[in-house]
Amino acid sequence: MYDTQILSRIAEVAEKKTSIPAYPESVQRVLSAVQQSSAYWDIVSQAEEPVPLTAEILNLLRQEGLIQVEEEMFFLTGEGVAFCKENHIRFSGVRACPFCEGRALDIQPYSDTLEAFEEIVKQRPPALQAYDQGFVTPRTTVARVAHMDFRGDLRGKALLILGDDDLVSVAAGISSLPSHICLIEVDSRLTSFVRSVSREYHLKIEVVEQDLRQPLPSFLLGRFDTFEMDPVESRKGFELFLQRGLGGLKGPRKAGYFGLTRLESSLDKWWDFQQVLLKNRAVITDIYPGFNQYALWDYHSQTRAARLAPVPQMPKNIWYTSYWFRIETLKGFQPTNVPFTEPKEVLYADEESSTT
Amino acid sequence: MYDTQILSRIAEVAEKKTSIPAYPESVQRVLSAVQQSSAYWDIVSQAEEPVPLTAEILNLLRQEGLIQVEEEMFFLTGEGVAFCKENHIRFSGVRACPFCEGRALDIQPYSDTLEAFEEIVKQRPPALQAYDQGFVTPRTTVARVAHMDFRGDLRGKALLILGDDDLVSVAAGISSLPSHICLIEVDSRLTSFVRSVSREYHLKIEVVEQDLRQPLPSFLLGRFDTFEMDPVESRKGFELFLQRGLGGLKGPRKAGYFGLTRLESSLDKWWDFQQVLLKNRAVITDIYPGFNQYALWDYHSQTRAARLAPVPQMPKNIWYTSYWFRIETLKGFQPTNVPFTEPKEVLYADEESSTT
Numbered sequence: 001m002y003d004t005q006i007l008s009r010i011a012e013v014a015e016k017k018t019s020i021p022a023y024p025e026s027v028q029r030v031l032s033a034v035q036q037s038s039a040y041w042d043i044v045s046q047a048e049e050p051v052p053l054t055a056e057i058l059n060l061l062r063q064e065g066l067i068q069v070e071e072e073m074f075f076l077t078g079e080g081v082a083f084c085k086e087n088h089i090r091f092s093g094v095r096a097c098p099f100c101e102g103r104a105l106d107i108q109p110y111s112d113t114l115e116a117f118e119e120i121v122k123q124r125p126p127a128l129q130a131y132d133q134g135f136v137t138p139r140t141t142v143a144r145v146a147h148m149d150f151r152g153d154l155r156g157k158a159l160l161i162l163g164d165d166d167l168v169s170v171a172a173g174i175s176s177l178p179s180h181i182c183l184i185e186v187d188s189r190l191t192s193f194v195r196s197v198s199r200e201y202h203l204k205i206e207v208v209e210q211d212l213r214q215p216l217p218s219f220l221l222g223r224f225d226t227f228e229m230d231p232v233e234s235r236k237g238f239e240l241f242l243q244r245g246l247g248g249l250k251g252p253r254k255a256g257y258f259g260l261t262r263l264e265s266s267l268d269k270w271w272d273f274q275q276v277l278l279k280n281r282a283v284i285t286d287i288y289p290g291f292n293q294y295a296l297w298d299y300h301s302q303t304r305a306a307r308l309a310p311v312p313q314m315p316k317n318i319w320y321t322s323y324w325f326r327i328e329t330l331k332g333f334q335p336t337n338v339p340f341t342e343p344k345e346v347l348y349a350d351e352e353s354s355t356t
Numbered sequence: 357m358y359d360t361q362i363l364s365r366i367a368e369v370a371e372k373k374t375s376i377p378a379y380p381e382s383v384q385r386v387l388s389a390v391q392q393s394s395a396y397w398d399i400v401s402q403a404e405e406p407v408p409l410t411a412e413i414l415n416l417l418r419q420e421g422l423i424q425v426e427e428e429m430f431f432l433t434g435e436g437v438a439f440c441k442e443n444h445i446r447f448s449g450v451r452a453c454p455f456c457e458g459r460a461l462d463i464q465p466y467s468d469t470l471e472a473f474e475e476i477v478k479q480r481p482p483a484l485q486a487y488d489q490g491f492v493t494p495r496t497t498v499a500r501v502a503h504m505d506f507r508g509d510l511r512g513k514a515l516l517i518l519g520d521d522d523l524v525s526v527a528a529g530i531s532s533l534p535s536h537i538c539l540i541e542v543d544s545r546l547t548s549f550v551r552s553v554s555r556e557y558h559l560k561i562e563v564v565e566q567d568l569r570q571p572l573p574s575f576l577l578g579r580f581d582t583f584e585m586d587p588v589e590s591r592k593g594f595e596l597f598l599q600r601g602l603g604g605l606k607g608p609r610k611a612g613y614f615g616l617t618r619l620e621s622s623l624d625k626w627w628d629f630q631q632v633l634l635k636n637r638a639v640i641t642d643i644y645p646g647f648n649q650y651a652l653w654d655y656h657s658q659t660r661a662a663r664l665a666p667v668p669q670m671p672k673n674i675w676y677t678s679y680w681f682r683i684e685t686l687k688g689f690q691p692t693n694v695p696f697t698e699p700k701e702v703l704y705a706d707e708e709s710s711t712t
Contacts, residue, residue: 021687025609032508088512088535093465094505099455104644109449149450152388156444179444253381253623267609268686271639278634283627285679287643288460323641330624331377 004087006064014056019351021268022053030057031066031076031084032091038073041315044305048262051354055308062310072311101139102290103324107146113174114142120174120197121167125189129299132232132348132356133165133187134320136259137293144257144292144324145171148226151286151326153255154178157225160248161185162212162241168228169194173203182206182220184244212240213340213347216247221337224248228257230292230322233264234350236342239276246280246335254329256282259292259322264353281333284325291324305354320355360443362420370412375707377624378409386413387422387432387440388447394429397671400661404618407710411664418666428667457495458646459680463502469530470498476526476553481545485655488588488704488712489521489543490676492615493649500613500648500680501527504582507642507682509611510534513581516604517541518568518597524584525550529559538562538576540600568596569696569703572603577693580604584613586648586678589620590706592698595632602636602691610685612638615648615678620709637689640681647680661710676711 007024015022026049033046033054040058047054058074061067066080076084084090096102107114118138127133135141145168148154154172158180161169169183183205185191191209198205208217227248231241245256260273277284296315300306340347348356363380371378382405389402389410396414403410414430417423422436432440440446452458463470474494483489491497501524504510510528514536517525525539539561541547547565554561564573583604587597601612616629633640652671656662696703704712 023609023687029508090511092505092508092511094502095462096506097453097456097460097462100453100460102460104453104456104458104460106451106453146450149448150452152385152448155446155448253379267639267641267684270641271634271637271686274630274639275634278627278631281627283623283630284640284643285623285626286645287640289642328623330627331379 006083007087010057010060010064013060014053018050018052018056020050020053021266022057026053027057027061028089030054030061031080031089034067034074034076035084036091038075039316040072040074040309040311040313041319042317043074044263045319045321050266050352051263051305052308052352053266055310058310069311072313096290101293103143103147103288105143105146105150107143110142110146110175113145113171114139116174117142117167117171120170120201123193124167125193127165127297127299128187129302129356131165131187134294134297134355135165135167137295137318140292141166141168141171144168144228145175147324147326148228148255148257149175149177151255153226158182158223160220160224160227160245162227162229162244164194165190166230167194169205170197170203173198173205174201180206182208182224184208184210184212184220186211212244215337215339216244220248222248222250224254225250226255226257230259232348232356233261233269233353234347235269235272237347238273240340240347242276242280243336246282246329246333247337249329249335252329252331252333256327256329258325260325261320261322263320264355266352269352277327280335281330282327283330284327286324286326288324290321292322293318294320294322303355308354362439363443366413366416366420369416370409374406374408374412376406376409377622378413382409383413383417384445386410386417387436387445390423390430390432391440392447394431395672396428396430396665396667396669397675398673399430400619401675401677406622406708407619407661408664408708409622411666414666425667428669452646457649459499459503459644461499461502461506463499466498466502466531469501469527470495472530473498473523473527476557477523479549480523481549483521483653483655484543485658485712487521487543490650490653490711491521491523493651493674496648497522497524497527500524500584501531503680503682504584504611504613505531505533507611509582514538514579516576516580516583516601518583518585518600520550521546522586523550525561526553526559529554529561530557536562538564538580540564540566540568540576542567568600571693571695572600576604578604578606580610581606582611582613586615588704588712589617589625589709590703591625591628593703594629596696596703598632598636599692602638602685602689603693605685605691608685608687608689612683612685614681616681617676617678619676620711622708625708633683636691637686638683639686640683642680642682644680646677648678649674650676650678659711664710
């Protein structure tokens, strides 16, 4: 009855237009998302495809008459409803655990840390587009620290943080559990803020103001049990961040934590990231979808994501989330420590990115 | 004050004795576990190292005078307490979310399925050592089905199950959400049980009695959206199960689900597993530690794990857990479908296995 080739055709056109790998399943994901929500940014969030791809697929589905826009909201047309039914395109009946918000942890032991942290971050500097900033909610930051503790990588351990608009260094400092905390950060607003908080609350955070494109200073090489970062998601950017994190570790069986999104990176790019991890003798031990929830950020309207949006809506709810990874190093692990010499643009943006 | 080389020395000896990769961190993990629990099987569970390695490390720590055994329970000696303090070896203050048991899902929508499933499994055949069986708790089985739904891989989808002492086929059948369910299983007790349950409850499960060492029958090749399995954890065994699962999938961007333990497999072996996944153009999207909880099984006393135990205790609590993986296939994905021609022993056991 219906032309099921339509999914392949839309995927093909969308891939050509965006240069992002697209599949019939990408189109299905967008159709599922429209069944769950009508607001653009919620659809983007639920589809879990790179933002430019979801935007393009929505445009194409509209041209094909499967969805329509009314007062800036997206709905299936009658034809769209029939098409989804015919092709078994439905949405999930399960949601994340409401108690832990899908993070699988009981962060109750960290409730005092969370309370103190929420007070401190009222004074934080706003997120800056120039550094691809955009911070997670306070609860997310504290959950990251709790997760490191859960996995035995926090108490009595030396913790290296690479870039920290999320202020993990501060939350870890409040917990007073690590033996040592070191933050490397390029943004002087953040280094000043963390230094002043560290002084005021006696958190003993070592702050090094440095661009990660430079090699790690030798006094930080091989000194840490655990690193944490929220890397930029170009292939080169991820590899650079990872090299710096691994360079800080004492050796094998030490842990690294980082976030990766589906909204800036296709699963094809994730595959490349995972190759880089294995190549560096790191094994993936944990991946929690939706662990990191990002607060709405001030420069949203200046992003490519906003420019690509088919409707001029601003996000009303948290829409940008990322997966939370834990890795461990193994025998044979040998990090490098060389400068990044390519142009800065290569680091921050690629065809899949849209919020940098 | 204390000889910190002791951790390296114990790791070295333990590795030599067991042929399993061991690290100073492996020894630390066992010392952490002894601080949390005194019962042998709980220590094994918390240490998250291959069972034969934990057993050996406990023996060596005892010889070194850092732990002692009293009435079959393990404790740090005074020297052990001082050593752990000196070397910052502590245990976590965080536990898994009690609401979802660390599975990150709200399985409330599946409570009717769980209730019906618990009734049905009262008649299930007991786990058989010959097939490396040992089933998860009913709540775990239903959580697997809920997780597939959460990730959009169940409703209206064709589901292939490879080996099923966990009876995922039955739970998925009760949910009545998949468009098709097919089970491949070698054990005629299980195929009979699933067939009779399927008939009685109108679950429409297709049951194929076949050894996975044989290629997939052509009528199952490329037919499914999703596969599920609990593979044996030898390198060859994992690769075989994976080939059969991938062979059943329709193409790229289809999903696979499986469990992997830390108790039968070192992280070094995990690295090999992850290489095999990437080589097959599959990307890892989810890894939930501790998702799968295994019910105690009847043949425990006949296992290598039981023979290696330094004390003759039987497990009292659930101690055997595994991580739950989700993968997705990508462009370039090309499964093979060839028979497994090596001896059967290669499939089930290696130096790290102990419960097969």
